[in-house]
Amino acid sequence: MKIGLVGAGFMGRTHLAGWRSIGEEVVGLLRFDDPTIAELAVAEGLSVFDNVPDMATRCDVIDVCSPTFTHRDYVLAAVAAGTPIFCEKPLALSVEDGVSMVRAAEDAGVPLGVGHVLRYFPEYAAAARTVRSGDLGDPAVLRFSRCTFAPKNAWYLDESRSGGVILDLMIHDLDFARHVGGDVKRVFASIDRGSDVSGRLAPHAHALLTHTSGAISHVEGSWRMPQPEFLTSFEIAGSKALLTFDSRDTSSVSPIIGFIQRPLVAEATTAGPTTSGSEGPGRVGAGDSDSAEMPDIPVAASPVSEDPYALELLAFRNALRTGNPPPVDGREGLLAIQIALAAQRSARTGTPVDIEPLEVAR
Amino acid sequence: MKRLKVGIVSFAHLHAEAYIGNLRNNPAVEYVGFVDEDSERRNTYGAAYESAVFDDWQSFLDSGVEAVIVCSENVYHKRYAIAAAKAGLHVLCEKPLATNPDDADEIISAARTAGVRLMTAFPMRFNMPLRTAHATLAQGGYGTITSIIGRNQGQCPKRHRAWFVDPDLAGGGAMADHTVHLADIYRWFTTAEFETVYAINNRITWRDEAGSDTGGLVALRFTDGRSASVDCSWSRPRHYPTWGGLALRLITDRGTVDIDAFRQVVSVHGHASKHLRWDYWGSDANQAMIDEFVAAILDERTPTVTGEDGLRAVEVVDAAYRSVASGRPEKVHRRSVT
Known part of the structure; x- marks a missing residue:
């Protein structure tokens, strides 16, 4: 399959590697008012297409990894060209946009997949398998948490372009809560942007979901963490079992690397006359130049051999090959943004927001 | 040293099983026993904890008890806490202080009127x-x-x-x-x-x-x-x-x-x-909480956790x-x- 990539930021590069790892050829990038496009094209030997129709003539799939506020136009252009689309999450910035995208794709019979990659992270996939197996019983009380530092790119911090912490970050868990807990009928949310005392700060949000089944979910999403923290956790309590996961408990490589004290006696034998004492305790054998080179404390890791981004692309490609609908389709991407936008509105108004059934979301 | 006579009102709440040991651990306390209307609880827990038991309120008061921990079913907190306050006993009441704000309010008023210490059991x-x-x-x-x-x-x-x-x-x-x-x-x-x-x-x-x-x-x-x-x-x-x-x-x-x-x-x-x-x-x-209850009574001061704290919750x-x-x-x- 030949892939056309829209966007060459972090997610574009991640998808480029993902497509290549499953043996698919990324043929080119879409021209964009951004020097990184040309740089990446040269570095990776890719074509640059002037517009989506041009790209569509040479590609079997158009993968939209551009900033969220551009998704709608690129997806609609790809639909018009009749080319299958993989669109990064969140699908769109409004339910109206999402509906128009899903409806256009359905009317044209063009497959539209959405990159809710969390479902392909092994810990979440394992939890979903357990829920599906019946071992959990009926989902009852679900908790999801995703806490990290604020992204650096300006468009992320501009809520009118990224949707903010709920639509960009929490949406992972809102989708997953819906995936395992079933459809959501009511949302209540709160965004902590700092207080009168603290002034304005990176947002920390929490949402309470009422699922149609009667299950309830608590979802926490934060850009308030100091770098480089990225903490995730979940628990799913059911009528028959409780699943729990915390990224801090499953870190499998946990380096503690830094300055190590050297014995005083060893220093005395090599340093000649013991005239010193100026360095003071705890600094023997280590000049200031050494301490300047000390690395930051490394982050603990939980390594796995499968790349979740490659897995989501693989599942999408396999669906296209077999003629099946994409495993996470536009309809599901739309339901996720509907919940996220309801949460945003609830946080703004202080009242719960009901999720109205959508005509396209059968 | 004069010790404070403390008893437990009802063994309905399982925390009573912990509190009885906490009271006995406090050197300023003389544990007098517990009163319970339920004969099965009197027999079971009286034997299990080698505790004096009282089957009626008057004999419990006659023991000279000065302070109580109320461990009844939540709905009866009001009845027992108010009775204890009216008898001049200081009250540590298991949480929730009451099953509704009106009852909690009445407990606080009764303690205030009687001039006794009231503390809500918030061990956290x-x-x-x-x-x-x-x-x-x-x-x-x-x-x-x-x-x-x-x-x-x-x-x-x-x-x-x-x-x-x-x-x-x-x-x-x-x-x-x-x-x-x-x-x-x-x-x-x-x-x-x-x-x-x-x-x-x-x-x-x-x-x-x-x-x-x-x-x-x-x-x-x-x-x-x-x-x-x-x-x-x-x-x-x-x-x-x-x-x-x-x-x-x-x-x-x-x-x-x-x-x-x-x-x-x-x-x-x-x-x-x-x-x-x-x-x-x-x-x-629990030990630190009960020690605070006892210390507040002996020092004649308001406990660090109050009836109002119970009411707010x-x-x-x-x-x-x-x-x-x-x-x-x-x-x-x-x-x-x-």
Whole structure:
């Protein structure tokens, strides 16, 4: 399959590697008012297409990894060209946009997949398998948490372009809560942007979901963490079992690397006359130049051999090959943004927001 | 040394089994026994704890008892706490202080009129991880709180005492049982009061055991606009390594602080037992709570946890159940306590 990539930021590069790892050829990038496009094209030997129709003539799939506020136009252009689309999450910035995208794709019979990659992270996939197996019983009380530092790119911090912490970050868990807990009928949310005392700060949000089944979910999403923290956790309590996961408990490589004290006696034998004492305790054998080179404390890791981004692309490609609908389709991407936008509105108004059934979301 | 004569009113609540040892551990206390209308409880626990028992209120008073811990079913807290106050006894009342704000208010009034000390049994105020975090926060070490996420989850308490899952006796289900602890901790940590409550609940976990709600989530807003949430669910299954737990995350202007009140455990993996067990080795908060109750009486001062603290938590539960019924955020009806 030949892939056309829209966007060459972090997610574009991640998808480029993902497509290549499953043996698919990324043929080119879409021209964009951004020097990184040309740089990446040269570095990776890719074509640059002037517009989506041009790209569509040479590609079997158009993968939209551009900033969220551009998704709608690129997806609609790809639909018009009749080319299958993989669109990064969140699908769109409004339910109206999402509906128009899903409806256009359905009317044209063009497959539209959405990159809710969390479902392909092994810990979440394992939890979903357990829920599906019946071992959990009926989902009852679900908790999801995703806490990290604020992204650096300006468009992320501009809520009118990224949707903010709920639509960009929490949406992972809102989708997953819906995936395992079933459809959501009511949302209540709160965004902590700092207080009168603290002034304005990176947002920390929490949402309470009422699922149609009667299950309830608590979802926490934060850009308030100091770098480089990225903490995730979940628990799913059911009528028959409780699943729990915390990224801090499953870190499998946990380096503690830094300055190590050297014995005083060893220093005395090599340093000649013991005239010193100026360095003071705890600094023997280590000049200031050494301490300047000390690395930051490394982050603990939980390594796995499968790349979740490659897995989501693989599942999408396999669906296209077999003629099946994409495993996470536009309809599901739309339901996720509907919940996220309801949460945003609830946080703004202080009242719960009901999720109205959508005509396209059968 | 003259010792304070302390007794227990009712062994309905399982905490009485811990408190009896705590009272005996306090050198300033002479434990006089417990009064209980239920003969089975008198016989069972009187024998198990080698305790004097009283089957009627007058003989209990005749023992010379000066202070009591009320451990009855929640709905009877009012009856016993008011009777004790009228008899001039100081009262430490198990949480929740009452099953509704009116009753809590009456307990506070009765204690005030009688001139006795009234304390609500919020042992988490004496939990060392929480105390340590509170002290650091008070010194500015964590910055200022902008919101709080907390969870107080447990197994269904029915196996301990059947009345816990009877809303008529307990005053509610998991939402009444577990919301009060975190509500009180949030007030303690923020020194703020609650404005509104939004709450949702269900009965899915333990549904065959409980007649009440077993799962619940509560979103709180303080009068100063800050927000918080509580998971009050009985969501721990039968073979969870321990009874449950309480943990909170403070979100501040400098980062976050995770506090787990019950992580101080040894994990026990057995040949005979099929499941992991956590044996707690942290400090006994109940002991520190009872020591404070006794010290406040002897020092003739207000306990560090009051009846008003108990009332404020009950007001949150009241608003939470109103919110469940209405589907809307509900105002906390805060009574003035003079």
